[in-house]
Amino acid sequence: MSQLVGKAKNFVADKVAHMEKPEADLTWVSVKDVSRSSVLLESDVLITNPYDHDLPVCEISYALFSNNREIVSGKIPDPGSVKANDKTAMKIPAKVPYNVLFTIVKDVGTDWDLDYEMRVGLTVDIPILGNFTIPLSKKGSFKLPLLPF
Numbered sequence: 339m340s341q342l343v344g345k346a347k348n349f350v351a352d353k354v355a356h357m358e359k360p361e362a363d364l365t366w367v368s369v370k371d372v373s374r375s376s377v378l379l380e381s382d383v384l385i386t387n388p389y390d391h392d393l394p395v396c397e398i399s400y401a402l403f404s405n406n407r408e409i410v411s412g413k414i415p416d417p418g419s420v421k422a423n424d425k426t427a428m429k430i431p432a433k434v435p436y437n438v439l440f441t442i443v444k445d446v447g448t449d450w451d452l453d454y455e456m457r458v459g460l461t462v463d464i465p466i467l468g469n470f471t472i473p474l475s476k477k478g479s480f481k482l483p484l485l486p487f
Contacts, residue, residue, distance in 0.1 A: 358388040360420065362460050364476040367402075370431065381430040381456055383474065387420040389465075394419045396469055399459040400430050404452055410434050420462075430458065453479045 362385045370380040379402065387393045395418060401411035410432050420426040458474040 359464070359470065360388060360393055360462055360472065361386045362458075362472045362474055364456060364458055364474040365427075367454065367456050367476060367478065367480065369480060376433050376435045379432045379434060381432070381458070381476075383428045383430060383458060383460060384425055385420045385428065385460065385462075386425050387422060389422060391422050391465075392419040393422075394463045395428070396461040396463050397459075398428065398430060398461070400432060401457045402432050402434070403455045403457065409438055409454075451479050453477075 362383055365382045365384050367379060367381045369377055371378040381400070383398070385393075385395070394416075396416065398414040398417055399412070400414075402409045412432065414430065417428055418426075455475060455477045460472040460474060461469055462472070464470045
């Protein structure tokens with residue numbers, strides 16, 4: 339009997355190891371809005387669901403870094419689901435106060451460019467496996483808008 343249970347465990351483990359998993363890509367980070375007190379950045383995560391049923395996204399965690407310093411971070415609980423056998427884009431807003439930007443003025447410099455790294459953890463609920471986190475990151479730079487007056 340114990341041999342049968344062992345074979346069943348090995349069979350299930352082998353099937354799970356070769357099971358398709360969802361994929362995600364952090365497609366872009368851009369300036370969405372500017373106010374007197376902050377800059378609203380927005381990232382787009384494109385999630386591919388290989389399964390024939392909707393895939394619930396449990397949480398999206400994010401952190402924006404510049405000059406190896408964390409500028410802003412947060413979590414978006416229960417942002418929705420990815421449709422079966424489809425791709426779904428989810429938005430990640432990150433509000434950065436200007437006083438935080440002033441603390442990294444060496445990086446921004448006179449040209450008002452900001453070098454950044456956006457790190458995202460996308461946690462999905464996969465049947466049988468449970469919660470599975472897909473780590474994503476994107477590096478780049480963008481021009482910050484001038485303060486409105």
